[in-house]
Each structure stands twice: as C-alpha cells, then as structure tokens.
Amino acid sequence: MATIDYDYKIDVIKDKIIQLDAKNIILQFPEGLKVDAIKVSNEIQEVLPNVNVLIDADPCFGACDLADNKVNKHIDLVVHFAHTPLPIKTDCPVLFIEAHSSADIVAPINDALSGLEDVETIGLVTTTQHIHKLDDMISLIEERGYTVKLDNGKGTSTGQVLGCNFTSIKDLDVDVILYVGSGDFHALGVKLFTKKPVILADPFKGESRDIEEFYDRIIRVRFARITKAKSAKSYGIIISSKKGQLRFDLALELKKLIEEHGFEAQILNMDYIAPDRLLPFDLDAFVMTACPRIAIDDSAMYKKPVLTPDELEIVLGIRDWDDYQMDEIIIHDEQT
Numbered sequence: 001m002a003t004i005d006y007d008y009k010i011d012v013i014k015d016k017i018i019q020l021d022a023k024n025i026i027l028q029f030p031e032g033l034k035v036d037a038i039k040v041s042n043e044i045q046e047v048l049p050n051v052n053v054l055i056d057a058d059p060c061f062g063a064c065d066l067a068d069n070k071v072n073k074h075i076d077l078v079v080h081f082a083h084t085p086l087p088i089k090t091d092c093p094v095l096f097i098e099a100h101s102s103a104d105i106v107a108p109i110n111d112a113l114s115g116l117e118d119v120e121t122i123g124l125v126t127t128t129q130h131i132h133k134l135d136d137m138i139s140l141i142e143e144r145g146y147t148v149k150l151d152n153g154k155g156t157s158t159g160q161v162l163g164c165n166f167t168s169i170k171d172l173d174v175d176v177i178l179y180v181g182s183g184d185f186h187a188l189g190v191k192l193f194t195k196k197p198v199i200l201a202d203p204f205k206g207e208s209r210d211i212e213e214f215y216d217r218i219i220r221v222r223f224a225r226i227t228k229a230k231s232a233k234s235y236g237i238i239i240s241s242k243k244g245q246l247r248f249d250l251a252l253e254l255k256k257l258i259e260e261h262g263f264e265a266q267i268l269n270m271d272y273i274a275p276d277r278l279l280p281f282d283l284d285a286f287v288m289t290a291c292p293r294i295a296i297d298d299s300a301m302y303k304k305p306v307l308t309p310d311e312l313e314i315v316l317g318i319r320d321w322d323d324y325q326m327d328e329i330i331i332h333d334e335q336t
C-alpha cells in the first residue's frame with residue numbers, strides 16, 4: 001500500500017499567524033489526519049512558542065463544518081486542513097491548508113486504463129487531495145491515446161469533486177469516468193449523476209476498481225429503505241447547525257410536503273448526528289437535510305429509515321425511482 005504523506009505547510013501557517021498577530025489558534029483536521037495533529041501542533045509551537053495552539057477533537061468531515069464559532073470568542077484563527085473553502089461567512093479568519101497527498105497516481109491510473117475496452121473518451125475527476133497532480137493525470141491518460149474531458153462545475157475547480165458537490169461531472173459526454181481518489185462515496189455520486197461506467201483509481205491502495213458492484217449494493221439498500229419508509233406515518237426532518245450543512249428552508253418545505261400528504265413531521269436540530277441521538281424520538285422515519293453522506297454511508301447504523309430529500313419524494317409518490325439521484329449541498333453565495 002502506498003504511504004500517505006501530507007505537506008502541512010507549517011511556513012504558510014506561521015506567516016498567517018504573524019500577519020494576523022493571532023494569539024490563540026485552533027487546528028481542525030478530518031478524521032484520517034487527526035493522527036498527525038499533535039505533530040503539527042508541536043511544529044507550530046516550536047517556531048512560534050508564544051502562540052496557544054488548540055486541536056479541535058470533534059469529528060470534522062468537510063469544509064461545511066468549521067470550528068470558527070467554537071471556544072466562544074477566544075480563537076483568532078482557524079487552520080482547517082484538507083478541504084477547499086466553501087463560501088461560508090465565518091466568525092474569525094480561517095486558513096485552509098489543502099494538505100495535498102504525495103501518494104503515487106501513476107500505478108492506479110495505469111491499472112484503471114489497462115482494463116478499458118472500446119473506450120475513446122474519458123471524463124476525469126479527482127479530490128482536493130490529488131488535484132495538484134491533475135496535469136500529470138491528463139498526460140498519463142492522453143499518452144495512452146484517449147481523449148480526456150473535464151469540467152469546472154459550480155464552486156469547484158476544473159476536474160474537482162468537492163464534498164457533496166458533483167457539478168464538475170454532470171455535463172461530461174464521455175464513454176467512461178475515471179475518479180482518482182479513495183473512498184466509494186464520491187465514485188458512487190459520480191455514477192448516480194452520470195449513469196456512466198465509473199472506475200475508481202485509488203492512489204492510497206495503488207490499484208483501481210470498477211464501482212458497479214458497490215453501486216448495485218447501495219442501490220438495493222436504498223430501495224429497501226424507501227420501501228420500508230412507505231409505511232411511515234411520522235417523520236423527523238433532521239437539520240444541522242453546522243453552517244455549511246444547514247438547509248433550513250428545505251426542511252420547512254419538506255415538513256409542509258409531508259403534512260400535505262397526511263403525515264406528521266417534526267424538525268430536529270443537531271450538530272453532530274449519530275444513531276443514538278434519534279432513539280428518544282418516537283418517529284417512524286427520518287429525512288436528512290444535513291450531510292448527504294449520512295443517509296448513504298451510515299445507513300446500516302440506523303434502525304429506522306433515514307432518507308435523503310429526493311428519496312422522501314419517491315416515498316410520497318412525487319418522484320420516480322428512475323429519477324433517483326445522490327443528494328448534494330451546493331453553496332453558491334456566502335451564507336451565514
């Protein structure tokens with residue numbers, strides 16, 4: 001397996017702290033990088049011993065979830081690792097360190113290309129971790145005689161899938177899509193939005209895989225949840241107080257929609273969403289307006305159906321199963 005090695009850009013962080021004359025800063029890492037948090041904190045304190053460096057130990061899954069409003073007003077700067085900024089208004093400055101990965105992209109892409117048949121055009125998409133190698137990826141694919149197509153989506157850079165924003169792949173007219181990254185969620189989203197063959201080239205494993213089997217399994221699970229929810233008489237509509245996940249107006253619309261169909265609906269506000277937090281509520285099913293990954297990735301952990309907004313529409317008979325799509329949160333304008 002390839003080694004995961006990130007550049008945490010200590011010099012950039014140091015310059016920002018000095019520029020802002022920041023006294024108290026908080027570091028925010030996604031779960032996979034938290035193991036490096038102490039090391040990064042120590043490195044900052046070595047070069048700036050008078051700065052208080054805190055580590056946010058709460059879960060963090062995306063740039064939708066910033067620590068700017070934590071620790072009351074004591075924080076002068078948030079350093080947020082591994083995600084690209086979203087247009088979210090913050091209570092204090094936030095420095096985004098994209099934490100590019102040095103993992104090799106050649107072996108997994110070659111592995112992916114070696115399995116292709118009757119393909120002329122390839123759509124290419126990757127995550128923030130590997131986006132700095134986009135030109136290398138394009139060259140590698142073109143050298144093998146394929147035409148590469150990319151798009152820049154809305155709120156994403158060329159060839160980037162960001163969090164739950166899949167706009168960069170929706171209009172690609174190609175034979176197959178190559179997703180360079182790890183984790184099935186993004187590959188699944190690409191598949192659901194394009195309905196094209198999707199190959200996942202995983203730089204951390206150094207190999208590739210077709211996501212068709214995973215896609216089939218998830219679709220069967222979603223169909224089962226939707227079927228179970230059809231007997232629900234009461235719904236909890238979950239909103240998140242995380243700024244980048246809050247879809248308040250959508251929650252109000254869904255409540256109205258559910259009530260118009262003769263069922264009960266209650267909006268539930270949470271910050272961190274977990275299965276045990278739903279246990280006190282005597283409701284038959286839940287609709288997730290917060291992070292779209294929860295309904296998909298964590299589905300097995302919830303006893304009652306947790307639906308995406310589109311899935312609720314299928315349950316209520318106002319959307320066809322054939323129009324099934326991945327849920328997305330796309331932030332266009334700066335939001336509070």
Ligand code: SF4
Binds near residue numbers: 329
């Ligand atoms: S809301 Fe979107 S960007 Fe935020 S953690 Fe979930 S999938 Fe990622």
